[in-house]
Amino acid sequence: MNKSKKNLKDEKRIYVRELKTTKYLKKLMFNYFIKAQIFSRIPWKYTAWTTSAFPIEFLWAYDIYPLHPENSATASGARKASLNLIEYAESLGFSRDLCSYFKTNIGAFDKKINFTIGGINKPDFCCTTGVICDTHVKWIQTQARRMNVPLFIFDIPHEVAGTDEKTRELYVDYIVEQIYEWQDFIYDLTGRKFSEKKFYSVLYKSDRLCELWQEIYSYRKLKPSPLGFNDTFAQIFPLVLLPGIDAGIKYYEKVLAEVKKLAAEKKGVIPNEEYRILFEGIPFWHKLKFLYDLANLNAVVVYEPYTYAFGPRKPLGLSVEESIRAFARLWLQQPYYYNLDNRIPYFEKVIEEYKIDGVILHNNMSCRPNSTGLIDLKNAIQRDMGIPVLIINSDMNDPRQYADEIMRNRYESFIELIKQNKKK
Numbered sequence: 001m002n003k004s005k006k007n008l009k010d011e012k013r014i015y016v017r018e019l020k021t022t023k024y025l026k027k028l029m030f031n032y033f034i035k036a037q038i039f040s041r042i043p044w045k046y047t048a049w050t051t052s053a054f055p056i057e058f059l060w061a062y063d064i065y066p067l068h069p070e071n072s073a074t075a076s077g078a079r080k081a082s083l084n085l086i087e088y089a090e091s092l093g094f095s096r097d098l099c100s101y102f103k104t105n106i107g108a109f110d111k112k113i114n115f116t117i118g119g120i121n122k123p124d125f126c127c128t129t130g131v132i133c134d135t136h137v138k139w140i141q142t143q144a145r146r147m148n149v150p151l152f153i154f155d156i157p158h159e160v161a162g163t164d165e166k167t168r169e170l171y172v173d174y175i176v177e178q179i180y181e182w183q184d185f186i187y188d189l190t191g192r193k194f195s196e197k198k199f200y201s202v203l204y205k206s207d208r209l210c211e212l213w214q215e216i217y218s219y220r221k222l223k224p225s226p227l228g229f230n231d232t233f234a235q236i237f238p239l240v241l242l243p244g245i246d247a248g249i250k251y252y253e254k255v256l257a258e259v260k261k262l263a264a265e266k267k268g269v270i271p272n273e274e275y276r277i278l279f280e281g282i283p284f285w286h287k288l289k290f291l292y293d294l295a296n297l298n299a300v301v302v303y304e305p306y307t308y309a310f311g312p313r314k315p316l317g318l319s320v321e322e323s324i325r326a327f328a329r330l331w332l333q334q335p336y337y338y339n340l341d342n343r344i345p346y347f348e349k350v351i352e353e354y355k356i357d358g359v360i361l362h363n364n365m366s367c368r369p370n371s372t373g374l375i376d377l378k379n380a381i382q383r384d385m386g387i388p389v390l391i392i393n394s395d396m397n398d399p400r401q402y403a404d405e406i407m408r409n410r411y412e413s414f415i416e417l418i419k420q421n422k423k424k
């Protein structure tokens with residue numbers, strides 16, 4: 001056994017600091033989940049299952065309470081409950097190759113597990129979009145059928161490399177048409193009409209939330225970074241579920257105050273920040289301790305396109321028609337599903353701004369849209385930026401795809417490469 005490997009096993013692990021305000025987040029999440037339990041049972045309250053990249057603002061604008069099977073699946077992963085649920089879904093015939101979030105949700109719903117480990121109630125209806133992946137559509141279609149509830153799907157075109165402005169405008173027309181169909185769908189189901197006033201109020205609050213998020217995030221450019229991946233993967237909760245209401249804004253104001261204070265005191269996430277990492281992809285929820293393995297090597301993750309992507313600023317100050325068009329345009333282009341033409345310059349800009357020493361790309365067995373093009377991305381970054389890039393094959397919710405010792409070896413070799421590279 002080489003010395004460094006022995007060190008990782010035998011020595012006391014490095015302390016990775018967590019924000020103090022995280023305790024308020026736990027309260028915020030608990031309140032959200034308790035309300036979800038109650039509203040699912042009250043006949044005059046409406047709840048809807050939805051997925052990432054669906055504009056939750058379209059639900060809050062009608063006071064419809066969003067339930068998020070993907071978000072609940074992450075709780076199953078983090079609480080080490082996902083494997084059992086995935087294996088249950090596979091026993092029903094769902095293939096091992098399918099997204100592990102989907103299979104976690106099948107197990108969580110059928111087995112009626114507690115919300116603290118990823119359980120989720122039956123909604124009044126489901127809504128989704130295929131803008132990120134085909135999984136979302138097939139997943140929600142399958143579950144809507146199994147639960148016998150109505151379903152609305154936004155068909156959002158994919159902007160491939162080279163899409164011109166004329167084609168983009170056609171895409172926007174196509175999306176806008178569907179937004180009007182959505183208004184009819186909601187009216188038929190709930191009797192609630194679209195309210196401009198409510199829509200604007202939700203939009204402004206959503207934008208304020210994202211503005212705060214971007215400001216919080218910008219402090220990660222500092223050395224040492226006052227905010228790590230161990231904070232951001234939890235802190236995205238308000239962006240995922242609460243854009244458009246006050247609760248998330250108040251919370252982010254507290255987070256920003258704490259981050260500013262830590263930055264002024266030059267307090268980093270780990271005691272000795274030497275190597276700054278960009279991590280692309282969803283984290284291994286079942287193995288969040290991988291951040292400690294990096295910390296033991298004096299490495300800290302300071303940027304993740306995944307967590308940043310949840311907070312795009314919203315179009316404000318426009319007429320309703322213009323706002324809807326601007327929203328549709330925004331929907332077409334988000335970092336999580338950038339094509340390679342946009343993804344490479346985006347990464348390279350961030351590498352400069354956040355003084356990144358190395359990049360880890362999670363080749364996620366579940367998430368083909370996020371994992372496609374990683375070899376090209378790796379080659380481009382290494383060529384243009386001259387920093388090492390590591391590709392890891394794993395899965396965000398399926399622990400069968402993660403071997404501790406192998407991963408630690410890979411982190412060690414990667415950090416060694418960064419070290420040599422910095423010496424050059």
Ligand code: SF4
Pocket residue numbers: 070099100101102132133134135136366367368369370
């Ligand atoms: S395929 Fe990727 S984006 Fe789609 S549900 Fe699974 S993890 Fe999420």
